[in-house]
Amino acid sequence: MQNPSALPPVLRPSDPPTVPLVDVAAHLGIAARDDLDGVFARGVTLATADLRAGELFVAVRGVHRHGAEFAPDAIAKGAVAVVTDADGAALLAGADVPVLVVDDPRAVLGDLSALVYGTGADAALPPLLAVTGTNGKTSVTHLMEGMLQGLGVVTGLSSTAERHIAGEVIPSRLTTPEASEMHALIGLMRERNVDAILVEVSAQALTRHRVDGLHFDVAGFTNLSHDHLDDYRDMAEYLAAKAALFTSARARRAVICVDQPSGVEIAATADIPVTTVVTPAIADDPSVSADWTVEIVSETPTGTTFTLAGPAGRLTTTVPVIGPHMASNAGLAIVMLLEAGWQWSALVDLIDGERIDAHLPGRIQRLSGGRGPALYLDFGHSPDAFAKTLDAVRRVTPGRVIMVCGANGDRDTTKRADMGAAAALGSDILVVTDQHPRSEDPATIRRALIDGARASRPDAVIHEVTPPEDAIAAAVSLAGDGDAILWAGPGHQHYREIAGIRTPFDAVGAAQDALRRGGWPVPD
Secondary structure: OOOHHHOOOOOOOOOOOOEEHHHHHHHOOOOOOHHHOOOEEOOEEOOHHHOOOOOEEEOOEOOOOEHHHHHHHHHHOOOOEEEEOHHHHHHOOOOOOOEEEOOOHHHHHHHHHHHHHOOOOOOOOOOEEEEEOOOOHHHHHHHHHHHHHHOOOOEEEEOOOEEEEOOEEEEOOOOOOOHHHHHHHHHHHHHOOOOEEEEEOOHHHHHOOOOOOOOEEEEEEOOOOOOOOOOOOOHHHHHHHHHOOOOOOOEEEEEEEOOOHHHHHHHHHOOOOEEEEEOOOOOOOOOOOOOEEEEEEEEEOOEEEEEEEEOOEEEEEEEOOOOHHHHHHHHHHHHHHHHOOOOHHHHHHHHOOOEOOOOOOOOOEEOOOOOOOEEEEEOOOOHHHHHHHHHHHHHOOOOOEEEEEOOOOOOOHHHHHHHHHHHHHHOOEEEEOOOOOEOOOHHHHHHHHHHHHHHHOOOOEEEEOOOHHHHHHHHHHHOOOOOEEEEEOOOOOOEEEEOOEEEEOOHHHHHHHHHHHOOOOOOO
């Protein structure tokens, strides 16, 4: 197990509301009891390590143990009550605090947290914008944030990479935090007077109740590709998990990218107003009709210029990363802001003819200088992400493309061969290394990538190099001026997870050290 102290903190309001426990019980459908009188809750948590005095401890059944086993620690730390199921209650006979019994504690966690933090659908909150999809969620949220900040809007953001609260930056734990953390985070953002909140929503967040109790003003969809089949039976079930966001129970309006049939299907089945966006350059069917169209104008090693045209008008801008898929993400971000109520004229004044001023952490991040091989660091960890990013690099590279990649342990094993295939087909030289082996044997993970690469391209030039700092050094040694290196996997992360331990790892430093040793300049 990773050390909880090494994880980023759980964020809460500094002055949370107090809710009578009798109101909590009534909300959960539990009859009034004498032991609830005069007791107040100031927060909700699933984890004893994060519990603060005055909070509710929600004890859920885990894979190996029941959370109720940890309730004595929670009570000792000041939990005012425990919410659990019948099995948990049996473990807590004679507890010193009230025990509230429900059928499924996790299923009520979102609504319970919304009640305690005052962040439910009827609460006075800033506009809430959510983005889901296999790839591109982080890019869209950070692009929206960059534009909103350019308009003078104070933002809150929750992404795979980071949490932002009115300018403060905190590393993330999960793409979408647990419901108790999510509502506490939004409560803190409201306390700090943010004007808009941008949230990445994973499929797991929807099926595991992490965004229950929230109602989004605008929900956006990027794409769907092979991933997370360790959590879902097949791609149809994975799509259905994403589609749940585009219902009146969870959102008021939708903006859907229809570059793929999955987007077309979600747009057709959503029961809320839908606005569509298409990028013909990467669409499966370039002739598909949409409300807004993203047309690629030009591509350079430092950005992609595109025109966005639709009912409100037309603008031309540049997203500060390479690739038509990034222009698609930017187009989606712009239309989401428009649908959320920001004025088209203000967006035109801000970005028409200009570069979008946004930082996309670890997303096709260029680490090299003006001479020598271009070196890009990316968070890609799916076959589609590999293919699209390699294509983007190829389009702006006069020489060879070298790919460095690994795959994560204890995650969807069915995609590894396809990742290897995409890597081999899109590169001239492939260097296979390690990423997060977790509890698996790293050699087994590398072999799956290499087998997939060989099956798709028997003549591929493949090097197997570990650890990853040696792999990026090997890639630099193989590259020359005019070549490009794509290192996919590390992205924004500053650790590697090995045998359950998060080990500090600086991919940016390793890559730039390799460039310096190779005699190539790096940016200051």
